[in-house]
Amino acid sequence: MAQVIFLHGASSSGKSTITKTLQERIEKPFWHISIDHLRDAGVLPSARFRNGDFHWADSRAAFFQGFHASLKAYADAGNNLILEHILDTDGWLETLSELLSNHDVFFVALHCPLELLIQRETARGDRPVGSAKRDYETIHIGKRYDIELHSTDGVDVNVERLLCAWRSGSRSSSFVVSTAGFTK
Template sequence: MVDVIILNGGSSSGKTTIAKCLQNSLPTSWLRFSIDDLIDAMPDAMLKADSGIKFGDDGSISPGTEFRTLGSAWMHGIGEMVRRGARVIIEDVFISGVEACNRWEASLEGLQVLWVGVFCDPTVASARESERADRVAGMAVSQATTVHVGIHYDIKVDTTKTSPEECARIIGQRINP
């Protein structure tokens, strides 16, 4: 039985919409957490400090040591919630690629994880990004392919032409065959 669903994809690829569709379509209750939740929970000073997380004007992201420390605690906290009975959908952007995947694996050790790659054509993701007020221009294009390098997935979905509902249905089939 799957305990955790991890959706990895670039900015504006459709992770949140898919996660919400999953919550509404799965027969049991699932909590949803996003890397954006972690960033939003941090003090504003973390968005400026070298040890925090910096967002470049070109859409680049540079996580520092304190951000990584807090991120690790957040990941382990989610793992502990799952060990205590919660089922969780995680939306993440593996900026550091395989290293990010390895951190999640360590935090979720012993749990059944479904790894989902959420793909989207960079041009389509960029158009979605331009419609959002909470994104730095360029994030979608810079992340669209790089977050997937070296990652092994149980399922891959592509939101370029596939609806979030259909993506959720495909993922749901792996949870409730």
């Protein structure tokens, strides 16, 4: 069974910053997995999506289906993962819960004040304007987490809280409770 630490927060909430520090401090090897890595590595023909040759809406579902399946493959092969992802589409939580059902998933909420999200989104310049606000308003609704962190508490405090909670072995998130309401 692989271990998966799933950081879930709005775009620009600080998931990558926490993940990098967590990866440096955790006592086991963990892969850092993010959609941003694929985008930044040139896996996607991003320039052609931007210039209109291709339409992201036509490719989005297949991209995420493949991404989610790859997470299962990595974990099934025995790799521990720190996953940063935004569950912004109906059904993704259920899909990932099923795909990762044989693994220890520790589900982490990362909250960030809206004003700070907007500031960060603007400063980055690589996110669609308004995506942070949309995420802020929707992505945490109906989710149950093992721990909830606040980006304003700082990276060191958040990583220590996360590690302490993760090491406890206690799990009670949406990934532990099945859709029928029974604990896995």
